[in-house]
Each structure stands twice: as C-alpha cells, then as structure tokens.
Amino acid sequence: MSGQDASQATPLVRRWPYLLPLVLILALGGVFTKRLVDVEQGLNPNVIPTVLLDTPLPSFDLAPLPGRGTSLKSDDLKGEVSLINVWGSWCIACLVEHPVLLDIAASGEVPIHGIAWRDEPDRSLAWLAERGDPYAKIGQDPRSxxxxxxxxxxxxxxxxxxxxxxxxxxxTGPITAEDWRNKIKPLIEQLKK
Amino acid sequence: MKTFAILIAALCVSAPAWAVEPQEMLKDPALEVRARAISKELRCVQCQNETIDESGAQIARDMRILVRERLQAGENDDQIIAYMVSRYGDYVRLRPRFMNSTLALWIGPFVILLAGGFVVASRLRKGGKNPDPLTPEEQATIASLIEHGERTP
Known part of the structure; x- marks a missing residue:
C-alpha cells in the first residue's frame, strides 16, 4: 500500500532526480558510440597529435651512411620544400611505405631526406640496395x-x-598513395608558391 | 623450514626488476637519483601507460639516456622535462599539469564529492523530521494483524 500511496503523495515534478541515472547512462553511451564510430572510420586512438606543426624544425647534424653523400643538416634544408622521412631497416611498416616513396622520388616533386633511425649503417645500405633508394640525403640517428x-x-x-x-x-605511419595524392602533394604545390 | 627462510630472505634483499640497464646508469649517484626521478615523470610514448623508467621499449631507453646526457650537461630537472614536453606535448607528462584542458580531471572528483555530500546532507535533514502519526484505521489494522495474524475484513 505504501508504494502506491507514496507515489500519489509525491508530485511528479519532485521525482525527476530519479531520471538522472538514465540520462547520464544515455549521455555516456553517446560518447562511447561516437568514439567507436570514429575509430571505425579510421581514427587511430594511439596517435599522439604532434605539437611541432608550424614550428621550426629542430636543429640537427647527422652523419651520412658510409659512402653515401654528405651529412644531413637542418640548416641545409632551408630554401626548399622537402620531406623528412624517419625510417629503419628493422621497420615493417616502412616496407609498406617504400614503393610510395620511390614513386614520389621518381615524380621529382619534392626531395625526400631520410633519417636512418636506430639502425646499423650496413643494414640501412643493404635495405636500400635491395629495394631502391628514394632518398636525397640520409643522416644516421643511432641514439634517437x-x-x-x-x-x-x-x-x-x-x-x-x-x-x-x-x-x-x-x-604518422606509412604514406599511402592516397595520402600523397590527396594531402601531401596539394600541400607541397601550395607551399612552393 | 630452513629453505623457506632462505627464500624469504632472498626475496627481501632482491631489488625489483627495472627496465634501466646497468650501462645506462650514471656514475654520480646523486645525478642518477635525479635521472630516475625525472624518468618517473615521463611517459613512454610508445607504450603509453608506463613511465620511461619502467618501460622496455627502445624509444623509452633512448629517452632515459637523453635525460642522463642532459643532466650531465648541467640542465635542471624542469628544463629536461620542459624539453620533452616541447617535443611530445603535454602528453609526455605522466602527471597532468593543472591547466584549462585538465580542469575537469583535477577538480571533477571534488565537485562530484561535494554534490553527493550535498544530496546526502539534505536527505539526512529531511529524514530527521518525525513521520506523521498513524491514523486510527492503520492502528486498527496493526492491532488486528498482531492479534489474528490477518486483516479484519
């Protein structure tokens, strides 16, 4: 009897707080669904957005691979639009990217400079000898x-x-042919003006 | 029993396993202690939920070494952390700074606690009032239940 009586005694307006948990759950569900949909559509939650966009490139002076040109210096890169690709012979995803880099180099649109990251010089050279060498200059970065x-x-x-x-x-991650066509190439054309 | 005691003793004296490798460590113990403290503030960017002090990832190792090199070059702790933040963003701090975008993170729990406390307090105050006395009909029903074990029709 009390349940019914109480509900009759309490006006509906005063019972709205009981709906709060439902509202909160629905809101949370919305947030989670949005995130899931984003990931489904290609957002990678592990990618940390870079803070270096629109800042000057850091200064460095990296030794060349033995027998392969001069060192890669940040100062030398000023004056032309260029790509800097961080890669290693141990890196699986770089294998996926490599044909695209070769195509970009062949197009002559932009020089690609390589940073041979945490690699043995011999292995870097062997990797390039086997698969082709898209790089203008390469600097070694053994200690990151x-x-x-x-x-x-x-x-x-x-x-x-x-x-x-x-x-x-x-x-972040391999450049695909689509990335090159749709994002990077148009940006380069814009920057060259 | 003796084996057991030896085992316990061994467990007590053994150092926990760290990712820091012996050759990374600095000769100057004071600097090494500072290096460890800084490393515990910095997040491994590859593994994302470990400090660079405890991570086995290569990039974490190279970050530890860089921390030590900069310490030896005479930089202070804040300068070293600021350098890492300038390269990787606030993400690299394992302990989020107090700023606009982390406001909810820092004060959210206290706001919720306060709100909850407020609800509980107002409930308690309301509950403290004496309920309305029973009506004569209700008293009759109870008396009947006690006496006959059932309601009078």
Whole structure:
C-alpha cells in the first residue's frame, strides 16, 4: 500500500532526480558510440597529435651512411620544400611505405631526406640496395637524438618542411598513395608558391 | 623450514626488476637519483601507460639516456622535462599539469564529492523530521494483524 500511496503523495515534478541515472547512462553511451564510430572510420586512438606543426624544425647534424653523400643538416634544408622521412631497416611498416616513396622520388616533386633511425649503417645500405633508394640525403640517428627532437613515436613518420624550415605537416605511419595524392602533394604545390 | 627462510630472505634483499640497464646508469649517484626521478615523470610514448623508467621499449631507453646526457650537461630537472614536453606535448607528462584542458580531471572528483555530500546532507535533514502519526484505521489494522495474524475484513 505504501508504494502506491507514496507515489500519489509525491508530485511528479519532485521525482525527476530519479531520471538522472538514465540520462547520464544515455549521455555516456553517446560518447562511447561516437568514439567507436570514429575509430571505425579510421581514427587511430594511439596517435599522439604532434605539437611541432608550424614550428621550426629542430636543429640537427647527422652523419651520412658510409659512402653515401654528405651529412644531413637542418640548416641545409632551408630554401626548399622537402620531406623528412624517419625510417629503419628493422621497420615493417616502412616496407609498406617504400614503393610510395620511390614513386614520389621518381615524380621529382619534392626531395625526400631520410633519417636512418636506430639502425646499423650496413643494414640501412643493404635495405636500400635491395629495394631502391628514394632518398636525397640520409643522416644516421643511432641514439634517437633527432627522432626525439622530432617527437617521433614509431617509424615511419614523415615531416613536410617548407622553404623557411617550418614543419607544415606530419604523417604518422606509412604514406599511402592516397595520402600523397590527396594531402601531401596539394600541400607541397601550395607551399612552393 | 630452513629453505623457506632462505627464500624469504632472498626475496627481501632482491631489488625489483627495472627496465634501466646497468650501462645506462650514471656514475654520480646523486645525478642518477635525479635521472630516475625525472624518468618517473615521463611517459613512454610508445607504450603509453608506463613511465620511461619502467618501460622496455627502445624509444623509452633512448629517452632515459637523453635525460642522463642532459643532466650531465648541467640542465635542471624542469628544463629536461620542459624539453620533452616541447617535443611530445603535454602528453609526455605522466602527471597532468593543472591547466584549462585538465580542469575537469583535477577538480571533477571534488565537485562530484561535494554534490553527493550535498544530496546526502539534505536527505539526512529531511529524514530527521518525525513521520506523521498513524491514523486510527492503520492502528486498527496493526492491532488486528498482531492479534489474528490477518486483516479484519
């Protein structure tokens, strides 16, 4: 008897707080669903957004691979639009990216400089000899100094640098042919103007 | 029993396993202690929920080494952490800073606690009032239940 009586005695307006948990659960459900949909549509929750966009590239001076040109210096990169690709012969995802880099190099649109990250020089050279060499200059970064300066988490990562030496774009993970066509190439054309 | 005692003793004296490798450590114990303290503030960027002090990832190892090199170069703790933040963003701090975007994180729990306390307090105050006395009909029903074990029709 009391349940019924109480509900009759308490006006409906005063019972709205009992709906709060339901509202909260629905709101949470909405947030979770949004996130799941984002991930489904290709958002990678593990990617840390870079804080280096639109900042000058860090200064570095990296030794070349033996017998392969001169060192890779940050100062030398000023004056032209270029890509800096952080890679390693141990890196599986770099294998996926490699044909795209070769295509970009062949197109002559932009020089690609390589940072051979945490690698043995011999292995880097053997890897390039076997698969082709898309790089203009390559600098070695055995102790991650440059990689950390670039905020690199995992190879491959690629930075697009403008004529003033400002970082304009960062690609985390392999560049696909679509990324090149739709994002990077248009940006380069814009930066070259 | 003796074996058991030896086992316990061994467990007591053994150091916990760290990711820091002996060759990474600095000769100067004071600097090494500072290096360890800084490393515990920095998040491994690859594993995301470990400090670089405890992570076995290569990048964490190289970050530890860089921390030590910068310590030896005479930088202070804040400068080293600031450098890492300038490269990786606030993400690299394991202990989030108090700022606009982390406001909810820091004060959220206290707001919820306060709100809950407020609800409980207002309930208690309301509950303290004496309920209305029973009506004569209710008293009759109870008396009948006690006496006959059932309601009078």
């Amino acid at each position: 100094k440059a990689a950390i300066a670039f905020g690199v988490v995992a190879a491959p990562e690629t930075f697009l640098v403008d004529k003033q030496g400002i970082i304009r774009y960062k690609q």
